[in-house]
Amino acid sequence: MYPQGRHPVSGGPGCGGWGRGASRNSNLGVPPQTPLQSGQPFKFSILEICDRIKEEFQFLQAQYHSLKLECEKLASEKTEMQRHYVMYYEMSYGLNIEMHKQAEIVKRLSGICAQIIPFLTQEHQQQVLQAVERAKQVTVGE
Structure with a gap:
C-alpha cells in the first residue's frame, strides 16, 4: 500500500516531517528518546x-x-x-x-x-x- 520506506510508522519522508523515531512521542506524553538508527x-x-x-x-x-x-x-x-x-x-x-x-x-x-x-x-x-x-x-x- 505504501512505497518502501514511506509507511507513516516508519518515519520516512512521507511521514509529514516527523523524522524517524521518538520526536513525536513528546507530543503524546511519552518521554523523548534518542532517534532510532536505520534498521532498529x-x-x-x-x-x-x-x-x-x-x-x-x-x-x-x-x-x-x-x-x-x-x-x-x-x-x-x-x-x-x-x-x-x-x-x-x-x-x-x-x-x-x-x-x-x-x-x-x-x-x-x-x-x-x-x-x-x-x-x-x-x-x-x-x-x-x-x-x-x-x-x-x-x-x-x-
Missing part, C-alpha cells in the same frame, strides 16, 4: 504509545461510566421530584376546592340564620346570636 525496530516506542493510549482510554471509560451513573441517579431523582410535585399540586388543588365549598356553605348557613332569627322570641334571639358569635371564634386546636 520501532516496537518499543509503539508499545509504549499503545499502552499510554490504552491507559487513557480506560481512564476516560471509567470517568464516562461514573458520569453515566451520576446522570442516571439525577434523572431518577428528577422523576421522583416531579412525581412529588404533581402529588402536592393535586393535594393543594383539592384543598383549595374544599375550602371554597366550605366558605360557600358558611355563607348559605349564615343567610339562613339571618332569615330565621327575626322569627324567634327576643330571649331566643339573644341565645342564638351568642351561640353564633362563639361559633365564629374557632381556635387552632379545634
Whole structure:
C-alpha cells in the first residue's frame, strides 16, 4: 500500500516531517528518546504509545461510566421530584376546592340564620346570636 520506506510508522519522508523515531512521542506524553538508527525496530516506542493510549482510554471509560451513573441517579431523582410535585399540586388543588365549598356553605348557613332569627322570641334571639358569635371564634386546636 505504501512505497518502501514511506509507511507513516516508519518515519520516512512521507511521514509529514516527523523524522524517524521518538520526536513525536513528546507530543503524546511519552518521554523523548534518542532517534532510532536505520534498521532498529520501532516496537518499543509503539508499545509504549499503545499502552499510554490504552491507559487513557480506560481512564476516560471509567470517568464516562461514573458520569453515566451520576446522570442516571439525577434523572431518577428528577422523576421522583416531579412525581412529588404533581402529588402536592393535586393535594393543594383539592384543598383549595374544599375550602371554597366550605366558605360557600358558611355563607348559605349564615343567610339562613339571618332569615330565621327575626322569627324567634327576643330571649331566643339573644341565645342564638351568642351561640353564633362563639361559633365564629374557632381556635387552632379545634
